[in-house]
Each structure stands twice: as structure tokens, then as C-alpha cells.
Amino acid sequence: MKQHIVRIVIGLAITLFFIGHVGRFYQVPLITHLDNIIYDARMRLTMPRGVDERIVILDIDEKSLQEVGRWPWPRDTMARMTEKLFSKYDIAIVGFDVVFAESDYSSGIRALDKIAQDKRIPGFADTYQQLRPELDNDGRFAAVIKGKPVVLGYYLNSEKTAQRIGAIPEPVLPKGSFAGRNVPFTTWVGFGGNLPEFQKAAINAGHFNPLVDFDGVVRRVPMLAEFDGAYYESLSLAMVRAMLGFPKIEPGFPAGGLMQKGYQGLEWLKVGPLTIPVDETSSVLIPYRGGKFSFPYISLADVMADRVAPEKLKGKIAIVGTTAPGLLDLRSTPVDSVYPGVEIHANLISGMLDKELKQKPPYMLGAEVILLVLGGVVLSLLLPMLTALWATLAGVVAAAALIALNLGLWVQVDMVLPAAATLLMIVTLYTMNMAYGYFVESRSKRQFTELFGQYVPPELVDKMAEDPEKYSMEGKSEDLTVLFSDIVGFTSISESLSPKDLAAFINEYLTSMSLVIRNNRGTLDKYIGDAIMAFWGAPVDDAQHAQQGVLAALEMQRELRRINKEVVQPKGWPEIKIGIGVNSGIMRVGDMGSKIRRAYTVMGDPVNLGSRLEGLTRNYGVGIIASETTKDKVRGFVFRELDKVKVKGKDEPVAIYEVVGAEGEVDKKELDEIKLWHQCLKLYRSQEWDQVEVTLLNLQRMRPGFKLYEEFVERIAELRKDPPGAGWDGVTKFKTK
Secondary structure: OHHHHHHHHHHHHHHHHHHHHHOOOOOOHHHHHHHHHHHHHHHHHHOOOOOOOOEEEEEEOHHHHHHHOOOOOOHHHHHHHHHHHHHOOOOOEEEEOOOOOOOOOOOOHHHHHHHHOOOOOOOHHHHHHHHHHHHOHHHHHHHHHOOOOEEEEEEEEOOOOOOEEOEOOOOOEOOOOOOOOOOOOOEEOEEEOEOHHHHHHOOEEEEOOOEEOOOOEEEEEEOEEEEOOEEEEEHHHHHHHHHOOOOOEEEEOOOOOOOOOOOOOOOEEEEOOEEEEOOOOOEEEOOOOOOOOOOOEEEHHHHHOOOOOHHHOOOOEEEEEEOOHHHOOEEEOOOOOOEEHHHHHHHHHHHHHHOOOOEOOOHHHHHHHHHHHHHHHHHHHHHHHOOHHHHHHHHHHHHHHHHHHHHHHHHHHOEOOOOHHHHHHHHHHHHHHHHHHHHHHHHHHHHHHHHHOOOOOHHHHHHHHHOHHHOOOOOEEEEEEEEEEEEOOHHHHHHOOOHHHHHHHHHHHHHHHHHHHHHOOOEEEEEEOOEEEEEEOOOOOOOOHHHHHHHHHHHHHHHHHHHHHHHHHHHOOOOOOEEEEEEEEEEEEEEEEOOOOEEEEEEOHHHHHHHHHHHHHHHHOOOEEEEHHHHHHOOOEEEEEEEEEEOOOOOOOEEEEEEEEEOOOOOHHHHHHHHHHHHHHHHHHOOOHHHHHHHHHHHHHHOOOOHHHHHHHHHHHHHHHOOOOOOOOOEEEOOOO
16 A cells, blocks of 8 residues: 555645535536536436426417516406406416516506596596596405415515515514524515505515526525525415415424534425425425426416316416516426426425425535445545456446435435536546556556566566555565576687677577576576576565476576587587576675666575576586485476586585476486486495496496496596595595685
């Protein structure tokens, strides 16, 4: 985890950024806009659609304006229409999504009132007073709606210069109803109400102010709006309460639980048998049924002209509103960019009656924060440790889980959980990790590869690059295996070749041998002319370092046979042989050298012994010599003990072994020869010279010209001349390298 700390810190910072937006320390318009887009998509995806026949829109449409006249219509016309709705069509209730704020003087009543005050016309005043009620259009309309289930509409104003025009009803909740609770109601400073006589005659009234989001779309309507410290209901709620017999509005707050301390959120309004969920501003999310015309539309012109069958209106909930563009009551909504405002109230009434309202209580803010914290922390810690493929899979799974949770809450429990911040956080964390991995870590890996690539096999470099801090070039002591190889008699060979042929040959040879070392996970240390030095176990730990070193030595001998066959022989060059020494032990490994030139290498007595063993291959006529330390660390190989020696610079004798081959690859004849040789070596150390000579004679018959046997024949001759004595340990001392 240590090597990923930068990415983890950046990831946590990204998480905090999104938490800041959700916690409303600041607002990021892009996130809010995306939240709205997601909300609208869910709305369109899950709308019930179809037409709700219970609610009818009485439309002041273009047809009505042509037949009845321009709006506003005279109040006597409105009175006749309203009377007809109840007496002929027997509607259940009517709500007006219009305001009657100005008096109607179209009958000339204002001029007649002035004339009646003039005493110069005898009897006019008395006659006029008898006729005046027929000319009082406002009075006629007030008289018609009085005692009938008529709910008027009005609007609230938030402008600083807002006036208070007309009259509005008494508040449904008085001042102080929410004392001690910091509920952020929508607050208004002015209103446009109906004439006082209309307000007094109507059974109820409600505001028709929607909340318009910053993108101009209407998604919510405040059920309660604050004005002068008191609280006023919406038109839709006023109509529903009128239908239910005017039950009280009871604000709903959660009792106790984890959220009791400092939690001020208003979560619902209890209205008789209905529980209306509200958000933190006491607003309801509009439950759109579908696009336009989710309710029956009837032109008021047809109502006025008696062209409507009575059964189409009988017992229906009617809302008077307009779809005429010139009357400016068209809204932008999630389901249509040009949507009749009157239908918003119809959707709200339908949703309240059916108890199908989406919930977005204030505690969803806390739920979103928790989701951000959990998701952000997990992804910040997890993504840096994964490969690009697994990180992509993790990001997709996280996003899919979020979408599934979001849709599940929406469909199953009508709960609205904002998704944009969490979704954007997932995308941002994924993108950051991919970009960081590509631009920063890839550069580090390239540098790392440049540093170690000249020594270490590519697959080990890739492994090291996954956790660069775990590896360094600083000096340390490690149990390693070192290998030295050299071409036997290279000086004479090189003199027989032209400079061009020599360069071609040495390049072919060193490349082939280096590939063998790399393929066996070895670290290439250096070339010394035709000599090669390599080691195993660093910089990447390898418990099988001795096994890999011995395998590499055997493969180098096989590769040499290929070179002789395919390169040397066709060109008529002298056949080449190499000697290889392999030793294991505690060595110092690291970046060593001077200020001018440094190299990643190994040093120590085991390294020197490895070099000496390579040199001894010439003395014994074998291709590979391994120390007893190396032999004891490996399995699956056939060894021939050669001797016990004291090399230059070492006081302790070491047993040395020829690596003959892998078990199963050495034939029985050679195994028998090795067994006989080991008996010979035992006799040699017991100073039983006669038996040694007989055994050596048999061995030479088995392998004529083998230098090992010739070497011991010469030794026996010398030892017979100068017997070593009783304390002889059978160790051969070498005074040269």
C-alpha cells in the first residue's frame, strides 16, 4: 500500500470534494445538473402513463378565447359557467388555477354608481338600487361560489418590491408552528390574491407556486410556503383537504432514533388518512403520470355551449386552467419542455389520492454522504492496487451497484436517492487512477525498467515495477547464487579470427548465453571480455536461486552445443568449450562502484569462490563445477564429486562437484561410471594407492581421455614418491587463480 499512497491521498481528496458538494458547503452546478438529468430519466422510465379519469382539466384554450372572448372573461360569464358546472354537470369540486384580483366593471356599474349619486335625476337612485345586483358581476360570481366546493388559486411573490394585492386565506399553520426547528421553508414577501369577497365566499384557496430548478424545470411544489411567519398550503393540497372535510395538517418529524440529536428535518405532512412525504423545504416531488394530456381535457367553450355530455363531468375533480400560449402558463417539466401548468396540480392531486408520491426526506442527504464515504474510501484504497482490467471491472461493478440501489429504492420504496455525486466520484476515481497509472507510474516503471532492465529479465522487472519501493539498489547481505562462465582458450581462438568475425562471434555467443540466464530468472551482472558473471536471488527474492543457477549452467552448455553446430562448424572455426562455476552463500549485493561508474553487482568470499570454481573446470576437464553449498540447496540433479580443494585466498577446504545433468537425463552407463568414481575417490582419501590405480584404469577404459582421471593418475604417481602421511585430509591446494 505504501507505494500507492499518493493515489490513495488523491482519491480521498476527490471523495472529500464530492462530500463537500452533497453537504452543501459549496455547490457544483455540473453535479446538480447531472442529478436532475438522472432524476428526469428515472421519472420517464417508471411513469405509470395512461389517463386518470377522476380529474378533469377545464381548459381555457384557443377555442375558448375565440368563442367566449379574450381573457379575463366577465364575472357574470364565470358565474354562469360555475353554476352550470354544479347544477347541470354535478362536479365534485372545482379549483381555479387563475387569480381574480381585479374588479369587473364591464357592466358599467362604476359609471352608474356615480350617476346614482346625482340627485338631479329623480327616482333613478331607487330604481338603480333594485337593478344593481344584476349589474354587479363580481357579486354574482361571489354568490355563485358561496357554499359550493370551490377552491381559488393565488400566487406568492418573492421580489423585494412585491406588493400584496387582493386577499389570501388564513394560514393553515400559524406563526411559531415550527419554533425551535430549522426547517428551510420557501419564504415569500408578497402575494397576488383574489378579491376579498371571492376569498370570503370560497371554501378554500391555495397557492400555485412551483419551485423552478436552476435549469428552468419544474420538479417540486411547496406544500407549505412561509409568508409573514405563517404557513400557507398549495392549491393541490387545499383541494385535497376540501375533499376530505378539511382535516388538520400535522407536520411529521421522526421521533428518537439515531437522528434525534440536531435533526430538524420535516419528513411528512399528516392530512387525515393521507401521509404526504415532503423534502427539507416542505415540497413534494411532482408525480408526473406521463406526458401532456394524462388527464381528460375539456374546452370551457364546450362547457359554456352545452356540448359536453354530463357523465363526462359528473362527480369529477375539475381544475380550471389554460393551455393557450398567450396566457403564459406553460412550464418546462421532466416529461415535456412545454407543459400546461394546470396539469401539475392535477398530477399532485392524483398522486396524493393514490398515495404514490416519491420521498426525498432530509435524511437522504446523510445517506448520500455515507454512500460517498464508504464508496470513496473503498475505491481509493482498492483501485490503486488493481491492474487496469480489474480496476475497470471494479469501477463498472461499483457504478452498476449504485444504479441498482438507486432504481431499487425508487421503484420499491418510492425513495429518491441522488446518484450524480456518487456516480461522478466513481468515474473520477477510476479516471484519476488510470491517468495516474499511465502518466506517473508508467513513467516510474519506465525509469525502473531502464535501471534494472539491463540486469534483470523483463518478467522480473514487471514484477518489481508493481511495487518499486520494495526494491532498491542499496547494498545488503543476501543468500544468493553466483555463476561465472568463460571460454576455454579464448585467446588462441580470437587470434585465429578476423576482427569482424570475432565481433560477430562474440556478439552471438554473449547474446545466446545472456538469454539463457534471463530465461532462468537470473540477474546479468557483467561481461569481462568473453566471461559472463550472473547471480540469482536479487533484486527479486527467489528461494530457488540455487536451482535456477544450476539449471542455467546446464542450459548454457546445451546452448554452446547449438552454437558450435550452427555457427562455429559451418564457418570452419575451432570448436569452443566453456567452463562454468556455480556457488551459493551470503553475499553483499547492491549498487557499487565509484562516482564515475557504478554497477549493480555482488561481492564477497562466495563470489570469489564462484570465480575460482570456474577456473578449476580446466584442471578437472569438466564443463560445470558447483560448490557443496550449492549442491545441498538443489534437488533433481546428478552430481559427481570431484575433489576437496583449498583455492587461493581461502583457508577452509570445500568439496566441489561436477553438475552432470538432470535426473532422468543421465544414462545408466554414466551413472555406473560416477558410482565407480566415488568409490575411487574414497579409496584415494584412504591412501589405498594400488586399488585407486586399478579403479582409475577401469575408469579410463570407460572414458578415455577424461582429464579428471588423468589428473588423479598423475597425483597418485606423485603421492607414491612423496607419501602425505597419516594426517593427510585428501585436500588439494591451489596457489593460483
